[in-house]
């Protein structure tokens with residue numbers, strides 16, 4: 001793949017401006033929202049162009065990979081780039097060791113069984129609880145009604161750190177439906193953090209919002225948006 005670093009830099013500048021405008025529109029301080037690059041199918045050279053172009057941004061950019069196999073393949077190059085890498089796709093239990101080798105945060109934890117397997121490695125890895133706020137059957141994540149109990153159980157585990165919450169927003173043309181899902185994730189976060197349950201006090205991150213709807217997510221309190229196509233272009237179907 002050939003990358004045009006100038007084009008990547010241009011799209012990144014526009015993306016950073018979009019995030020800044022969304023923060024401002026929501027009455028939130030500049031720099032409240034971090035950017036995670038959703039880099040599935042992108043090669044290391046393209047990722048490098050984006051990371052280099054983003055130097056000097058309010059927060060260092062994060063990288064998120066969906067598949068452990070791809071994470072492992074790009075792992076050494078991502079490490080050389082010095083970026084922090086998150087896993088944002090589902091993790092099968094037989095791939096836990098590989099994921100822990102290359103990702104410092106697993107955003108896709110949706111079962112106590114997986115959390116226990118991660119905790120058993122005593123890696124101190126950060127995890128987010130992924131919630132399926134829309135209930136769409138194709139989406140990964142714990143049901144909203146089970147999310148508080150799961151978060152409390154994960155918080156009680158030694159060997160990992162509960163850092164926040166993740167969701168993929170509703171696939172709906174109706175902005176109010178998408179926003180309601182993001183507001184739901186925020187209210188689950190607030191309920192658990194306020195509960196005082198052990199290990200939940202720092203579970204403040206809200207990873208929500210993508211290329212098409214990041215403004216809605218920032219308005220509902222996102223602390224981290226995950227963006228792919230707005231930066232890298234549409235993925236081949």
Ligand SMILES: *Cc1c(COP(=O)(O)O)cnc(C)c1O
Pocket residue numbers: 038040066088089168210211212226227228229230
């Ligand atoms: C691909 C992906 C994104 C980014 O989606 P875009 O619409 O390309 O910005 C965010 N989160 C997850 C989990 C993804 O798989």
